Amino acid sequence: MKKVLFSLSIFICAFSSAQTFKYPFQNPKLPVEKRIENLLELLTVDEKIGMMMDQSKAVPRLEIPAYGWWNEALHGVARAGTATVFPQAIGMAATWDVAEHLKTFEMISDEARAKYNKYFDESNKTGRYEGLTFWTPNINIFRDPRWGRGQETYGEDPFLTSVLGVAAVKGLQGNDSKYFKTHACAKHFAVHSGPEWNRHSYNAEISKRDLYETYLPAFKALVLEGNVREVMCAYNAFDGQPCCANNTLLTEILRGKWNYNGMVVSDCWALADFYQKQYHGTHPDEKSTAADALKHSTDLECGDTYNNLNKSLASGLITEKDLDVSMRRILKGWFELGMLDPKSSVHWNAIPYSVVDSDEHKKQALTMAQKSIVLMKNEKNVLPLNKNIKKIAVVGPNADDGLMQLGNYNGTPSSIVTILDGIKAKLPNSEIIYEKGTEVADPSSKSSLYQNFISQKNGEKGMKVEFFNNIEFKGKSANISVNKSGINYNSFGGTQLAPNVGRENTSAIISGIFKSTYTGDVILSPSTSDVYTLFVDGKEIATRKGPDARHPSEFSVKMEKGKEYNIELRHSQKGKYVSITFDVYRKDPVNFVAVKEKVKDADVIIFAGGLSPSLEGEEMLVNAEGFKGGDKTSIDLPKVQRDLLAELRKTGKPVVFVLCTGSSLGLEQDEKNYDALLNAWYGGQSGGTAVADVLAGDYNPSGKLPLTFYKNLAQLDNNLSKTSKHQGFENYDMVGRTYRYMTEKPLYAFGHGLSYSKFNYGDAKLNKNTISTTENLTITIPVKNTSKRDGEEVVEVYVKRNKDASAPVKTLRAFERVFIKAGETKNVELTVSNDSFKFYDEKVDDLASKTGNYTIFYGGTSDESGLKSIPLKVN
Structure with a gap:
């Protein structure tokens, strides 16, 4: 038997060594540099250009598949179906736990590889959000609490950001000597932290001291210590040059002083800002933009301006050698990820799909949520609660909002435990009174009116939903049904929208007759992942033109009591991930006294409020007071919540404020209205369980603030540098900002966090x-x-x-x-x-x-x- 096995092993080895490849670049045993040079010789100019954008084009004659470079994994694999969702990045920063942070990103990259294997096996290509190249982490310095995307960062400190950023990179990229598990990406290089509303035209000007001591250290650490394989250049300009064609940042520092040999990728459609006069307007046209970005070593574009590189070549602005410099770095990415090698030769490909949303990963999501919670205040030791407490009132807009807990750049968990869910499960013997009380920032309460729909004249209750297996609403319907409970469809988990409906390139017509029960404003709120048009009585009142379009979430329509209105929402989706929701409701002023009366007999009041990723985030259209473009214009708690807190205080009962937020707030004026303050951030899928564990004392809080909580906005703005031509939020000088340069005592300091x-x-x-x-x-x-x-x-x-x-x-x-x-x-x-x-x-x-x-x-x-x-x- 041993002889037979020995002979078989000789045969296998002989077969392997004798294996032939059509082209040398396909041979995984050759040095990567030789493979790159061979492939460069084989590719035409058009083929090279086609591979220099995030939607990389296939080269069938060389067996190179199409590939989508754009993927996200900020706190779990994002936008690609079911995935474990950990706390938002700012929450993970509050753990100050490097080992657990590394472990978390090792799990994230396991899910990433498993998903890539599945997607590629199914179609021999990968589209957007299906690849191995993750534009994570965001290591910009959270210099000002008004920035809506600060939630994506590790806070205000360069050292904490560096250490956690390196851990994230190592967790994503793995420790194999030949193949990277995935690519990580350090973004957004380099002086970038809002405002969102003018990021396409803003020019940052700072001192060299601030540049080297504050804005660059984390990027340097990721490049030199983390060996990060991608760096993303930012939208804004720095010292008069857009960041994606910046001499100082890209040429002198990144490629020069740090000798970085990985890829530089543009932020999405950032190059288009170069030639548009309403934005940077620094370049005359697309071909000069493409040439300048390429010469400054922006290798891969997220967008389509690089389609003009042929014109740049024809005009003599660049040469094919310039293309090849960037192509070498791009092709190296293909080879070091093993994407052009036999699947069996890359051991990361053996990661089973069962790791996605596994019990082990769910447990880690809870662990990170627990560790992220910061007990900021605990007067008279109100916490932990007595487990024999008889009656608990849970109040506030974030108490039962699972979507809020997911933050932004998030995946889709198989389940979410809200704060209300967590408290009910933790204290089953206590009477729980729940009152939402108010919206996060809207001084009115919402009452759903979906029950007022019928599908058609004399039809059933609900709305008619008609799906088509094309994007033109043509031909025979794939599925027709009446939805009685509400419109909420998505295919992010890989499921069908409805029986017989395809998983991509579909369209839908959602219609019904709405009978108004009052005279006044009715709010229609559609939300879809791609293109939609909303009609009322045949008149178009709203449209969204694409997946990246920013648009309002609410549309007010004046209606008369007893009158019927024909409502129609038309949705079309070109990709495979579909999300369609449609809400209809009325708004009424919040009755603070009524809320107080309902909860006044409770033994303790848990107020779950703060902010929401629907208010703070990336380049958003938000009309609420105190918010602009995804950023904040005020750092106060929204007024409606301040007023409700003050009313709850009048009950004389202990008030525990569970704060959900992605940024710091100026809570000085509210401090008198609560006895304990528990910062739960956007805690991910298990955030509610973690909050309940801390409230009940089953978990001893240990998180620390990764940013400063100023007393109020005046305390920040009055101490900022007066030498900058920009004022307030747009001032990038560090003087007066963060704990490192602040001389006054804040409300809660960086690094603060209490324990039991x-x-x-x-x-x-x-x-x-x-x-x-x-x-x-x-x-x-x-x-x-x-x-x-x-x-x-x-x-x-x-x-x-x-x-x-x-x-x-x-x-x-x-x-x-x-x-x-x-x-x-x-x-x-x-x-x-x-x-x-x-x-x-x-x-x-x-x-x-x-x-x-x-x-x-x-x-x-x-x-x-x-x-x-x-x-x-x-x-």
Whole structure:
């Protein structure tokens, strides 16, 4: 038997070595560089250009499939069907847990590979949101709480952002010596953090010190430590040049000083801003734009301006050699991901689809949600709640909103536990009273009117839904039904919209007769993933022209009581992912007194409020007071919630504010109206369970703030740099911003977070009181849990350069999350890198080591009143 097996193994080896390939680039045993050069020789100019955009065109004669480069995995695989949804990035930053962050992204990349394998096996190609190249993480600095996309970042600190960003990259890209698991992407390079409304025309101007000490460190870390394989250039301009054709950022720093050899990809349709006069308007036309971006090493475009590279060539603006420089980096991506190799040769391809939404991943989503929660205030130890509590009132717009918990750039979980769900499950013996009370920012309450529809004259209750297996509403209907409960269809989980309806390239006509029960405004609210038109009595009142179009979510129509109206929503979808919802409702003023009366007998009131990704996010059309374009113009809690909180306070009962948000709020004026403040961020699919675990004391909170909570907007704006030509939110100078440059005491400091345990910091010891600029520093900090409860503490170390007025007040340079049993003392040893003593130096136009006297701060917050200090000399 052994002889037979031995002979068989010889045969297999001989067969493998004798395996022939039509072209050398197809041979996975050849060096990657040789494969790239062979493929470059074979490709025509048109074929090269076709592969330089996110929707990469197939080259059938060379067996190269079509490929979609654009994919997202901010906190779980996004926009590609069912996936585990972890807390929003800002929430994961609040965990300050590098090991768990890495583990989370290893799980995300497992789901990513499994999905790619499935999609490619089904069609021998991949479309948008189906590939292995993920435009994650967002490592921009959250410099101003008004930025709507700050929720996608790891907060305001360059060091915390760097450490978590590198962990995300390593988790996504894997640790294989030959093949990357997926590609990660550092975005948006580099001076980019709002406003959303003018990002296509804004020109950022900052000092070199701010550039090198604040805006670049995280990108540098991802390039040099994380080996990130893609970098995305931003929409805005920097020093007069659009970021995707910027000498300083791309040529001098990224490709020059850092010697980056990976791909640069443009933000989506950012190149179109170059030649449009209402935006940057820095270039005369498409061909000059394409040429300039290419010469500045933007290799791959998300968009279609690179379709003009043939014109750039014909005009002599570029040569084919210029194309080849970028193509080498693009093709390297194909080979290092194994996308042109036999499937069996890439071990990542063996990851089974069963990992998607697996029990292990669901458990991790809960773990990260628990760790992300920050207990910001707990007067009179209101929390944890007594589990024998008789009556609990749960109030607020975020209490039963699962979609809010998903944040933005999110996937679709198989289930969501809302805060209300979590409390009911955790405390089954308590009476739970639920009152939504108000919308997030709308000073009125919504009452659904869907029940007023009939499908047709003398028809059934509900709306008629007619699907077609084409995008033109033509031919025989694929499915006709009447939906009595409400319009909510989606195929993101890979399911059909309805029996006999295809999974892509469909259209639908949703219609009904609406009979108004009152005279006044009726709100029609359609939402679809592609193109739609809304008609009332045959008149078009709203249209959306594409998947990336920004549009209002509500349309008000004046109607008369007793009158009937023909409503029709026409939807068409070119891709395979379809989402169609349609709501109809009335708005009435919030009756605060009525809400108070309903909950006044409760033993405790849980108010779940804050913000929502429907208000803050990327380039949105939002009409609510205090919001603009996805950003905030005010950092106050929306007025309707402030008023409701004040009314709830009049009950005299303890009020616990569960804050759901992607950014910090100026809550000073509201502090008197709640006893405890629990920041739950956008907690992902298990956010509600995590909140209930903390409220009930089954999980001891341990999260820390990754950003500053200012008292109010005036506290921020009054301290900003006065030298910038831009004011307020548009001022990119760091003076007066974040804990690093703020001299006043905020409402809640960066790094702040309470626990049900109590920790006492002893006197730390340095391994040396004087070090050289090339040495790392070791600090040992004794931390004692003085309570009767086990808990986790995040030990934080900050560095201050003395007698340097332009240096930060202090900067985070080391941290570690540690578990400490009740009564136990742990000696926590942390390393402060010698890079911590580098600051901008004009002579070298970069960071350089600075000798002199320093102060090392340590504790569980950045607030100096809660820190201890020890001097250090650097020679």
